[in-house]
Amino acid sequence: MLLVELMNGKTTVTNFQNKIYELLKKVPKGKVITYKELAKAAKTKAYRAVGTAMARNPFAPRVPCHRVVNSDGKIGNYSGKGRVKTKIKMLRKEGVEVKNNRIDLKKYLFRNF
DNA sequence: CTCGTGACTTACG
DNA sequence: ACGTAAGCCACGA
Numbered sequence: 001m002l003l004v005e006l007m008n009g010k011t012t013v014t015n016f017q018n019k020i021y022e023l024l025k026k027v028p029k030g031k032v033i034t035y036k037e038l039a040k041a042a043k044t045k046a047y048r049a050v051g052t053a054m055a056r057n058p059f060a061p062r063v064p065c066h067r068v069v070n071s072d073g074k075i076g077n078y079s080g081k082g083r084v085k086t087k088i089k090m091l092r093k094e095g096v097e098v099k100n101n102r103i104d105l106k107k108y109l110f111r112n113f
Numbered sequence: 114c115t116c117g118t119g120a121c122t123t124a125c126g
Numbered sequence: 127a128c129g130t131a132a133g134c135c136a137c138g139a
Contacts, residue, residue: 014136014137016135016136016137017136034121035120035121035122036121036122039121039135044135044136045134045135046121046134046135046136047121047122047134047135048119048120048121048122048133048134048135048136049119049121049134049135049136049137050120050121050135050136051119051120051121052118052119052120052121052135052136052137053120053136054120055119055120056137057120065120068120069120070120070121070122071121071122071123072122075120076120076121077119077120077121078120079120080120084120087120
């Protein structure tokens with residue numbers, strides 16, 4: 001099912017956002033992806049814009065924006081309900097080990113796009 | 114078109 | 127490890 005089909009009349013997404021969301025949907029639970037890798041998979045270097053796209057994600061949790069972390073393994077930010085606290089909670093619930101606001105990328109980074 | 118704003122990243126002290 | 131600075135790019139006003 002295409003994401004655009006879930007939108008009500010008011011929500012709008014740009015092509016860029018759509019691309020990012022479609023890629024992010026492929027990340028399974030128990031795994032994470034970095035903003036950088038996400039941008040790379042989208043054939044762009046707009047790391048920062050990826051963050052912006054997440055901040056405006058109208059499809060949560062259909063699009064698992066909580067599985068996106070910083071390139072060094074830090075949790076990063078989260079503007080959804082409960083902020084970062086909730087993000088960590090959801091990750092743990094999915095089996096991702098989070099300690100001191102960090103994640104072991106060697107272990108949890110999703111690689112096969 | 115120009116500008117300011119980020120859920121970012123890398124480099125340097 | 128931590129803070130700062132610069133580079134980055136999509137987006138909305």
